[in-house]
Amino acid sequence: MSPVAPTTARFISFEGIDGAGKSTHIEALGERLRQRGADVVHTREPGGTELAESLRELILHRSMDSLTEALLVFAGRRDHLQRVIEPALATGKTVLCDRFTDASFAYQGGGRGMDLAVLGTLEHWVQGTRQPDLTLWFDLDPAIAAQRRAAAREADRFEQQDLEFFTRVRAGYAARAASAPQRFARIDAGLSVPEVAAQIHELLEARGW
Ligand SMILES: Nc1ncnc2c1ncn2[C@@H]1O[C@H](COP(=O)(O)OP(=O)(O)OP(=O)(O)O)[C@@H](O)[C@H]1O
Numbered sequence: 001m002s003p004v005a006p007t008t009a010r011f012i013s014f015e016g017i018d019g020a021g022k023s024t025h026i027e028a029l030g031e032r033l034r035q036r037g038a039d040v041v042h043t044r045e046p047g048g049t050e051l052a053e054s055l056r057e058l059i060l061h062r063s064m065d066s067l068t069e070a071l072l073v074f075a076g077r078r079d080h081l082q083r084v085i086e087p088a089l090a091t092g093k094t095v096l097c098d099r100f101t102d103a104s105f106a107y108q109g110g111g112r113g114m115d116l117a118v119l120g121t122l123e124h125w126v127q128g129t130r131q132p133d134l135t136l137w138f139d140l141d142p143a144i145a146a147q148r149r150a151a152a153r154e155a156d157r158f159e160q161q162d163l164e165f166f167t168r169v170r171a172g173y174a175a176r177a178a179s180a181p182q183r184f185a186r187i188d189a190g191l192s193v194p195e196v197a198a199q200i201h202e203l204l205e206a207r208g209w
């Protein structure tokens with residue numbers, strides 16, 4: 001187990017349908033990387049800056065059409081990239097981001113049925129070639145995710161959607177993972193919390209992270 005050089009910039013995103021278990025594991029992963037010498041920044045989307053957090057409130061709670069939703073998500077992402085993600089990576093930090101652009105393809109593309117070419121154009125405008133170095137995709141049966149959410153919290157505008165919506169979102173993630181297999185690592189999120197943690201541990205060990 002060799003320590004990570006503090007100057008090794010890494011961008012790791014966490015993806016999956018609502019309730020798949022991302023948040024449960026992010027802090028522990030950050031701690032693991034810190035112990036190996038990384039300077040870790042935790043952030044999230046929508047959000048991550050004051051402006052983008054304001055947009056998050058609108059996106060999660062106000063009614064709007066899918067193109068408006070996508071434009072707000074990408075506007076927040078631009079601010080987030082400029083103010084937080086790019087400066088952190090430029091100074092050798094490790095960025096752990098709870099959701100990034102794959103969520104736009106899964107939710108606005110898969111869930112809402114938006115044209116993927118339009119999303120691809122927004123992606124190119126907003127982030128150029130910037131992509132995470134690793135995306136941990138917490139893959140879970142939407143029915144199980146719904147049970148977990150119901151036990152955990154009050155639903156926002158996305159979480160109120162039905163199983164068909166989340167089945168399309170899941171398929172959106174699967175398509176995105178198939179298009180970038182080197183970047184995506186699928187986690188079986190249907191297992192217990194310790195078993196999911198073990199999968200993440202093995203994935204990072206295999207990369208020497
Ligand atoms: N492997 C697991 N088995 C059973 N319950 C779990 C598991 N992982 C997480 N949970 C529980 O499921 C609920 C949702 O988990 P969590 O908030 O981590 O999901 P999430 O993917 O971050 O959701 P969201 O993206 O909507 O914020 C929580 O109550 C959490 O304790």
Ligand SMILES: Cc1cn([C@H]2C[C@H](O)[C@@H](COP(=O)(O)O)O2)c(=O)[nH]c1=O
Pocket residue numbers: 018044045046073099100101102103104105107108158159
């Ligand atoms: C980045 C991003 C997010 N969303 C949706 C997905 C989730 O339902 C919410 C965020 O809630 P969380 O509890 O913080 O996971 O936003 C989206 O539709 N499009 C996106 O690009």
